[in-house]
Amino acid sequence: MKATRVHVSRRQLLAGGATLALGLHPLRGWAQKPTVKLAFIGPLTGGTASNGLGGRNSFQLALRERNADPKAKYRYEAEILDDECKPTVAVQAALKASSDPAIIAGVTHYCSVTAIATVDTYHKAGMPAMVWGAVLPEITYSHQHVEITRVNGTMINQNNVAADFAVKTLGFKTFALIHDTTDYGRAHAKWFSEFVEKAGGKILSTQGTAKDQKDYAAELTRAKADKPEVLWYGGLTPDGVRVRVQMEKLGVRAQFQGTSGIKSDTFNETAGPSAEGTLAFVEGAPTEKLPGGKQFLAAYAKAGFQEPSEAYGPFAYVAANLVMDAIEAVGPDRAKVAARLKRTKQQDTIIGPVEFDEHGQNTVPLISKYVSQDGKWVLWEDSEYASGKRTLPGLKYKKM
Amino acid sequence: MPPLELLLQQALNGLMLGVMYALIAVGFTLFFGVLDVIHFSHGDIYMLGAFAGLSVLAGLAAAGVGTPVLALPLAFAASIVITGLIGVAAERVCVKPLARSSPLMTLLATLSLGLVIREAVLIFYPRGADPKPFPWLLPQGDFDVGGVVVRYENLAILAIGLAAMIAVDRIINRTRMGAAIRAVAQDPEAAQMMGVNLDRTVDATFFLGSGLAAVAGILSGLYYSEIHFIMGITGGVIGFSAAAIGGLGNVYGAILGGLLFGLVQTMAAALIPRGSEFRDVVAFAVVLLFLVVRPSGILGAKSVERV
Numbered sequence: 001m002k003a004t005r006v007h008v009s010r011r012q013l014l015a016g017g018a019t020l021a022l023g024l025h026p027l028r029g030w031a032q033k034p035t036v037k038l039a040f041i042g043p044l045t046g047g048t049a050s051n052g053l054g055g056r057n058s059f060q061l062a063l064r065e066r067n068a069d070p071k072a073k074y075r076y077e078a079e080i081l082d083d084e085c086k087p088t089v090a091v092q093a094a095l096k097a098s099s100d101p102a103i104i105a106g107v108t109h110y111c112s113v114t115a116i117a118t119v120d121t122y123h124k125a126g127m128p129a130m131v132w133g134a135v136l137p138e139i140t141y142s143h144q145h146v147e148i149t150r151v152n153g154t155m156i157n158q159n160n161v162a163a164d165f166a167v168k169t170l171g172f173k174t175f176a177l178i179h180d181t182t183d184y185g186r187a188h189a190k191w192f193s194e195f196v197e198k199a200g201g202k203i204l205s206t207q208g209t210a211k212d213q214k215d216y217a218a219e220l221t222r223a224k225a226d227k228p229e230v231l232w233y234g235g236l237t238p239d240g241v242r243v244r245v246q247m248e249k250l251g252v253r254a255q256f257q258g259t260s261g262i263k264s265d266t267f268n269e270t271a272g273p274s275a276e277g278t279l280a281f282v283e284g285a286p287t288e289k290l291p292g293g294k295q296f297l298a299a300y301a302k303a304g305f306q307e308p309s310e311a312y313g314p315f316a317y318v319a320a321n322l323v324m325d326a327i328e329a330v331g332p333d334r335a336k337v338a339a340r341l342k343r344t345k346q347q348d349t350i351i352g353p354v355e356f357d358e359h360g361q362n363t364v365p366l367i368s369k370y371v372s373q374d375g376k377w378v379l380w381e382d383s384e385y386a387s388g389k390r391t392l393p394g395l396k397y398k399k400m
Numbered sequence: 401m402p403p404l405e406l407l408l409q410q411a412l413n414g415l416m417l418g419v420m421y422a423l424i425a426v427g428f429t430l431f432f433g434v435l436d437v438i439h440f441s442h443g444d445i446y447m448l449g450a451f452a453g454l455s456v457l458a459g460l461a462a463a464g465v466g467t468p469v470l471a472l473p474l475a476f477a478a479s480i481v482i483t484g485l486i487g488v489a490a491e492r493v494c495v496k497p498l499a500r501s502s503p504l505m506t507l508l509a510t511l512s513l514g515l516v517i518r519e520a521v522l523i524f525y526p527r528g529a530d531p532k533p534f535p536w537l538l539p540q541g542d543f544d545v546g547g548v549v550v551r552y553e554n555l556a557i558l559a560i561g562l563a564a565m566i567a568v569d570r571i572i573n574r575t576r577m578g579a580a581i582r583a584v585a586q587d588p589e590a591a592q593m594m595g596v597n598l599d600r601t602v603d604a605t606f607f608l609g610s611g612l613a614a615v616a617g618i619l620s621g622l623y624y625s626e627i628h629f630i631m632g633i634t635g636g637v638i639g640f641s642a643a644a645i646g647g648l649g650n651v652y653g654a655i656l657g658g659l660l661f662g663l664v665q666t667m668a669a670a671l672i673p674r675g676s677e678f679r680d681v682v683a684f685a686v687v688l689l690f691l692v693v694r695p696s697g698i699l700g701a702k703s704v705e706r707v
Contacts, residue, residue: 045522045529046529046630047529047530047531047628047630049529049530050527050529050530178676181677207669207674207676207677208674208676208677209676209677210677210679210680212628212630212634214620214624214631214634215413215417215624215665215666217413217416217417217666218410218413218414218665218666218667218669218670218676218679219669219676221406221409221410221413221670222402222406222410222669222670222676225402225406237531238530238531238628241531241626242531242624242626245624245625245626246624249551249553249625250549251542251549266530266531269530269533270530270531270532270533270626271533272533272625
């Protein structure tokens with residue numbers, strides 16, 4: 001008997017295999033949904049880990065809720081990766097996620113340095129990535145990639161509000177700036193300076209310092225010599241704590257104001273009584289004041305996570321939901337999901353309506369003003385400082 | 401040029417920083433002097449000392465011992481003992497077994513150990529990733545001397561640091577163990593022939609160096625009111641650099657190197673326009689300069705290889 005060689009091309013084999021798989025699919029219990037993997041990337045270790053862990057938990061909460069929803073067409077699986085808030089580690093994580101064909105999209109990065117470093121990685125791999133916490137404008141505005149979108153506002157809106165509030169509402173005139181020398185700190189200092197000058201305030205000095213610097217005595221002594229009314233810090237929590245505490249120790253009698261990077265529970269816990277009266281500005285609104293915030297916090301508490309959701313948890317939760325909505329609508333296909341996400345318009349979420357411009361940037365900039373009161377971040381409007389019951393440290397010094 | 405009182409104020413800032421660097425540097429120099437090893441996990445031992453001190457203070461506060469007069473000496477003593485013993489253990493695990501292999505192996509082993517210590521604190525200390533508040537136990541308040549603000553806290557820290565340095569000097573120059581340490585540093589074989597117990601001397605050296613790092617760790621906590629698990633990375637690199645500037649193997653050189661490094665860092669940030677951005681660049685450039693001009697360090701002995 002002569003053997004016949006049957007030539008099967010790879011494509012035919014794949015098609016046959018797929019048909020077979022689909023054919024067998026109902027036999028595996030028809031309740032089985034196809035699995036779709038989503039990546040979450042954020043800082044799970046290092047100085048900003050508390051924000052990363054809050055984001056991760058919120059992301060997982062969104063997946064759990066979706067998986068419990070009988071109407072969902074797919075079962076979602078999480079791939080959690082740590083970027084350590086370091087660009088090199090972030091690029092490795094982005095490569096790992098984007099080279100896995102099972103991962104359809106990612107909810108990515110809290111630190112601006114990592115988000116900006118990975119933009120091209122996602123673009124080359126064609127993997128949609130929605131930023132959930134980084135605020136550097138260039139992350140969305142420096143390219144035309146369809147894959148990159150962002151649910152949180154940028155530091156441009158944040159600094160506009162922060163400068164106007166300090167100069168026009170509170171009446172501070174002179175500012176000494178210290179910022180970390182990462183993209184995050186530098187850009188914040190640049191935008192804040194511009195808006196302060198526009199509002200009629202004066203920048204007396206600007207000093208860049210290394211991220212994770214321990215000792216700020218030299219910089220603070222230098223800033224103190226000009227007698228500024230406000231000492232402003234552009235950077236993240238661990239350094240913000242040091243600047244604030246060392247200000248107190250060195251007797252720098254100025255109002256302390258920071259960027260969204262210091263607005264974490266860790267800031268209040270570590271700075272202790274020194275935190276009182278600190279100002280910080282965050283895109284979005286406090287979780288409990290968001291349209292769906294109460295529900296989110298209740299669900300988060302019920303899920304029994306070890307760590308608080310922190311300021312950007314709701315954004316990670318919304319990003320995960322937007323990505324899953326897109327997958328539900330167009331199927332688990334990277335290109336289709338990316339195109340669909342980019343066209344997001346008037347999508348109602350727990351952070352309010354989300355609408356992306358042509359750069360994939362959410363254009364509904366909701367900025368909240370916070371003040372640290374009794375070891376908690378309180379919305380300015382709800383604080384005793386706004387009602388006149390207490391006076392900000394900086395305003396007290398001004399009167400002296 | 402800033403006014404004189406501002407310069408003096410900055411010099412005081414630099415001195416504070418320098419004292420902590422000096423205490424770390426002395427450890428590096430002792431290990432190198434006695435064993436010719438560079439113990440690269442020493443920076444993380446310093447961090448561990450700070451965390452040990454914080455844990456002891458928390459325990460004492462829970463037990464109702466909150467007064468600084470009692471709590472601080474106890475915390476220092478406990479932390480010195482704990483950290484000293486860990487330093488001895490580190491030597492037995494990473495240094496002794498590799499005595500006959502290339503120095504590179506010891507370097508690699510101690511580097512790895514540092515990483516293990518750091519990650520262990522991150523993982524096992526409650527919420528180890530966050531910076532930890534350190535209690536304000538030293539007297540607050542300040543006084544003015546000709547426009548220079550001197551804080552009581554600074555004086556207390558300088559006094560404790562100075563006391564620690566004097567104690568080390570006494571131990572090395574006035575005790576039998578110190579004589580043994582000096583003998584081993586000069587010539588291990590000859591010292592053993594004279595009846596010096598090598599193992600015990602090495603243990604003592606590592607206990608002493610690591611105990612000093614614990615003092616530096618607690619002082620850092622008191623000065624900054626905050627400690628963080630990554631503080632050992634820069635602490636270690638700077639401590640080692642300070643020891644190298646001073647002359648590896650020379651205790652006074654290490655102290656001098658530490659003070660110098662603190663002053664250079666602070667003055668760079670204080671005097672150079674935009675200096676705060678490259679204070680470390682300036683400080684390490686000075687290290688490089690020293691290595692080129694005086695490879696054996698300020699007080700280091702010229703080493704002559706006989707072939």
